[in-house]
Amino acid sequence: MADEQNNGAHESETAYGRFHRRVLEGRAAVFAIATTVAISIGGIVEIVPMFSASLGPETIAEVTPYTPLEQAGRDIYVREGCYLCHSQMVRPMRAEILRYGEWSRAWEYQYDRPFQLGSRRLGPDLHRVGGKYPDAWHYEHMRDPRATSPGSVMPAYSWLLDWTTDPADVTASVRALSKLGHPYESTDEEWVRGQMQSQGETIVANLAQTGIETSWDREIIAVIAYLQRLGTDGRRVLEARETAQAEEADAADDTRTADASEVSGAGGSR
Amino acid sequence: MDPDRTATQPATGAAVTPVYDDAVVKMFFTATVVWALVGMLVGVIIALQLAWWPANLGLPWTTFGRLRPLHTNAVIFAFAGNVCFTGIYHSTQRLLKTRMFNDTLSRIHFWGWQGIIVAAAVTLPLGLTQAKEYAELIWPIDVAITVIWVVFAINFFGTLARRRVKHMYVAIWFYMSFVLTIAVLHIFNSLAIPATLVRSYPVYAGMTDALVQWWYGHNAVGFFLTTPFLGLMYYYLPRAAERPVYSYRLSIIHFWALVFLYIWAGPHHLLYSALPEWAQTLGMVFSIMLLAPSWGGMLNGLLTLKGAWNKLRSDPILKFMVVAVSFYGMSTFEGPMMSIRAVSGLAHYTNWVIGHVHSGALGWVGMISFGMLYWMVPRIFGREVRHPTWVSHHFWLATIGIVLYTVAMWAAGLMEGLQWRAINDAGQLANPIFLDITARLEPFLWLRLIGGTMYLVGAIMMAINFWQTIRGSGRPVEAAARAA
Ligand code: HEM
Numbered sequence: 001m002a003d004e005q006n007n008g009a010h011e012s013e014t015a016y017g018r019f020h021r022r023v024l025e026g027r028a029a030v031f032a033i034a035t036t037v038a039i040s041i042g043g044i045v046e047i048v049p050m051f052s053a054s055l056g057p058e059t060i061a062e063v064t065p066y067t068p069l070e071q072a073g074r075d076i077y078v079r080e081g082c083y084l085c086h087s088q089m090v091r092p093m094r095a096e097i098l099r100y101g102e103w104s105r106a107w108e109y110q111y112d113r114p115f116q117l118g119s120r121r122l123g124p125d126l127h128r129v130g131g132k133y134p135d136a137w138h139y140e141h142m143r144d145p146r147a148t149s150p151g152s153v154m155p156a157y158s159w160l161l162d163w164t165t166d167p168a169d170v171t172a173s174v175r176a177l178s179k180l181g182h183p184y185e186s187t188d189e190e191w192v193r194g195q196m197q198s199q200g201e202t203i204v205a206n207l208a209q210t211g212i213e214t215s216w217d218r219e220i221i222a223v224i225a226y227l228q229r230l231g232t233d234g235r236r237v238l239e240a241r242e243t244a245q246a247e248e249a250d251a252a253d254d255t256r257t258a259d260a261s262e263v264s265g266a267g268g269s270r
Numbered sequence: 271m272d273p274d275r276t277a278t279q280p281a282t283g284a285a286v287t288p289v290y291d292d293a294v295v296k297m298f299f300t301a302t303v304v305w306a307l308v309g310m311l312v313g314v315i316i317a318l319q320l321a322w323w324p325a326n327l328g329l330p331w332t333t334f335g336r337l338r339p340l341h342t343n344a345v346i347f348a349f350a351g352n353v354c355f356t357g358i359y360h361s362t363q364r365l366l367k368t369r370m371f372n373d374t375l376s377r378i379h380f381w382g383w384q385g386i387i388v389a390a391a392v393t394l395p396l397g398l399t400q401a402k403e404y405a406e407l408i409w410p411i412d413v414a415i416t417v418i419w420v421v422f423a424i425n426f427f428g429t430l431a432r433r434r435v436k437h438m439y440v441a442i443w444f445y446m447s448f449v450l451t452i453a454v455l456h457i458f459n460s461l462a463i464p465a466t467l468v469r470s471y472p473v474y475a476g477m478t479d480a481l482v483q484w485w486y487g488h489n490a491v492g493f494f495l496t497t498p499f500l501g502l503m504y505y506y507l508p509r510a511a512e513r514p515v516y517s518y519r520l521s522i523i524h525f526w527a528l529v530f531l532y533i534w535a536g537p538h539h540l541l542y543s544a545l546p547e548w549a550q551t552l553g554m555v556f557s558i559m560l561l562a563p564s565w566g567g568m569l570n571g572l573l574t575l576k577g578a579w580n581k582l583r584s585d586p587i588l589k590f591m592v593v594a595v596s597f598y599g600m601s602t603f604e605g606p607m608m609s610i611r612a613v614s615g616l617a618h619y620t621n622w623v624i625g626h627v628h629s630g631a632l633g634w635v636g637m638i639s640f641g642m643l644y645w646m647v648p649r650i651f652g653r654e655v656r657h658p659t660w661v662s663h664h665f666w667l668a669t670i671g672i673v674l675y676t677v678a679m680w681a682a683g684l685m686e687g688l689q690w691r692a693i694n695d696a697g698q699l700a701n702p703i704f705l706d707i708t709a710r711l712e713p714f715l716w717l718r719l720i721g722g723t724m725y726l727v728g729a730i731m732m733a734i735n736f737w738q739t740i741r742g743s744g745r746p747v748e749a750a751a752r753a754a
């Protein structure tokens with residue numbers, strides 16, 4: 001046959017080869033459907049369960065959305081492509097926990113759109129950077145990374161010190177996010193601006209203590225707000241859980257010591 | 271036997287060759303060469319920025335964070351994308367012995383795609399991005415991609431419908447999986463709610479967003495950088511070697527196994543993350559299984575040369591193709607290894623991943639493309655390549671460049687991976703200062719820059735060579751040879 005282009009040099013025909021040729025290679029539509037089925041199964045099996053409460057990533061009520069100012073900072077983080085050098089995912093490994101802090105939990109990301117896990121560490125992980133440095137450190141670092149971190153390869157982002165955030169623009173973001181289910185008290189521009197201003201003024205006041213003069217509407221303020229928020233919900237929740245556990249264990253120990261016949265303590269393995 | 275042997279012996283008696291639309295092939299060809307240079311030049315620039323930070327230039331538009339997506343989009347969607355379209359428009363017509371379904375659709379596809387690339391090249395340096403790797407482009411461009419892809423799909427399937435051969439050759443299967451899967455991946459990964467004309471938020475949040483993205487991301491590798499290129503291999507390697515494909519049975523088995531298994535492998539990008547454990551395990555297991563069909567393709571390619579190995583010594587085109595298939599084998603061995611949890615623990619986040627990426631991208635995608643282009647030029651432009659010796663020089667520059675690039679990255683990745691995790695006797699970090707480790711990477715980053723520059727210089731030589739060939743100083747190809 002003239003069109004047996006597929007045949008190998010010296011191969012004999014096989015049953016599945018004949019089947020494949022007759023049923024699939026001769027019929028483009030059937031081939032296309034079979035291919036679509038083959039490429040859909042894996043995605044369906046892996047992605048659909050993500051939307052179920054038991055199989056998907058855990059969400060908890062203690063985590064709240066980013067404030068408008070933090071969200072504005074996050075959008076700048078996205079714009080500048082920070083995620084191309086910094087991860088936001090501390091892995092559950094000894095060295096990582098020593099270097100960065102508690103490993104990252106799924107529920108910490110529940111309001112992250114888009115996710116910013118990153119896949120490179122040209123710089124250190126940032127998931128637990130919130131509260132690690134004072135606001136002024138971030139200000140100096142973004143202006144000139146080598147001023148705070150000699151030998152850093154990070155570009156300077158001095159324009160963040162001048163460029164301003166626009167509450168109207170941030171309101172558009174807040175509205176889109178609230179459509180996606182992020183609980184915001186209000187989506188009015190006035191509210192958004194008020195929130196941004198009051199949170200921004202606190203940072204401005206912190207910076208003023210080291211002699212830095214700026215105003216709440218600078219992009220750098222939003223970036224600082226975002227960076228200082230990172231990983232703090234997780235830390236707060238995990239610390240609260242630990243305290244609760246410790247209290248529980250204490251309570252259990254108390255009842256046990258009261259019972260004279262009980263010998264071994266329970267909390268040891270925690 | 272020969273993939274389109276019969277194209278030169280038309281059944282109708284009338285010459286078939288002139289009915290093919292080679293004008294659109296030439297257009298995609300030109301775009302390929304231009305974007306190859308742009309994409310690789312940006313690669314060299316960002317490589318320089320990592321070795322020497324002042325190259326960020328202190329301007330918002332030129333920082334690494336904005337140029338890196340420009341590099342990845344330019345090499346994947348502009349260079350590799352146009353290569354695929356060049357090869358698909360050229361070989362599909364010949365394999366199916368018919369002209370493309372509709373010339374207007376072909377032109378809309380061409381200009382639409384180039385428009386998308388230009389839009390990407392403008393928006394990315396401006397910082398307009400969705401921040402998902404290989405899916406950075408903002409939502410209006412995503413819409414345009416969808417429209418143009420549908421145009422391409424109609425054109426492609428329309429051509430299949432009016433083919434003048436009964437059975438579709440294996441290259442066509444791979445092209446088909448490319449057209450269908452990219453559509454599915456692009457649509458589901460891009461679902462988002464717009465906030466403004468240039469900003470949107472994905473419908474998925476957190477780890478779900480991460481999983482969808484890496485389902486997309488890994489299969490961008492699988493169905494943008496692998497299956498169409500395997501299709502090209504199945505057409506152009508047998509043609510260049512003048513040998514039939516080694517095994518039909520192997521083609522069937524490895525095709526179906528490859529397209530089925532690839533889709534599952536995304537979570538290997540999220541090992542040790544907060545992604546639910548079961549999904550990580552599925553990703554790891556399927557990635558390891560993926561080794562088998564990948565090597566099936568590699569073996570089918572290499573064994574096609576059985577009995578033609580002597581040609582390899584004299585023919586630089588075959589050299590490009592064989593090195594390409596070998597790098598394909600290597601990176602598809604390395605990938606499954608890196609998908610093992612413990613190995614990922616070491617390799618993830620490091621330069622090792624960059625070494626892996628470029629052994630696939632420069633070694634496989636780049637080299638098979640160069641081989642195909644050198645083979646195609648005399649046949650579509652009717653002129654022998656102007657400087658045959660430059661083809662060999664290009665081959666060696668590229669090969670040595672890849673070796674320098676990947677070896678530097680493997681060494682750097684292994685070193686930083688080990689030093690990040692090293693713990694001393696006191697139970698503390700042996701290298702508590704992150705930047706100390708960064709400083710030790712510098713020599714490797716310069717070495718990578720040298721390797722990447724060699725690769726770029728090779729591509730520039732190719733472009734000049736083609737330019738002079740087409741501008742008329744190439745010797746005309748004899749009519750008989752041209753008929754292919
Ligand atoms: C002259 C040649 C090239 C040079 C110098 C180069 C350089 C680079 C550099 C410096 C990076 C950033 C690495 C990092 O984050 O540390 C990168 C990333 C990347 N390049 Fe290239 N590149 C070149 C060609 C290519 C080609 C031809 C392709 C694809 C066909 C490609 C695909 C990619 C991809 C996919 C990434 C992102 C990797 C990741 O996210 O892990 N590159 N390249």
Ligand code: HEM
Nearest residue numbers: 119491495538539557560602605606608609618627630631
């Ligand atoms: C069987 C085949 C393959 C498997 C199982 C595989 C597996 C992997 C793994 C485990 C990673 C590392 C993810 C991380 O730790 O961050 C990775 C990254 C990557 N691989 Fe492969 N790989 C395969 C083949 C290829 C080929 C042939 C290419 C190129 C043509 C390629 C391109 C990439 C790219 C671009 C990335 C970087 C993604 C990113 O982080 O942005 N892979 N691959």
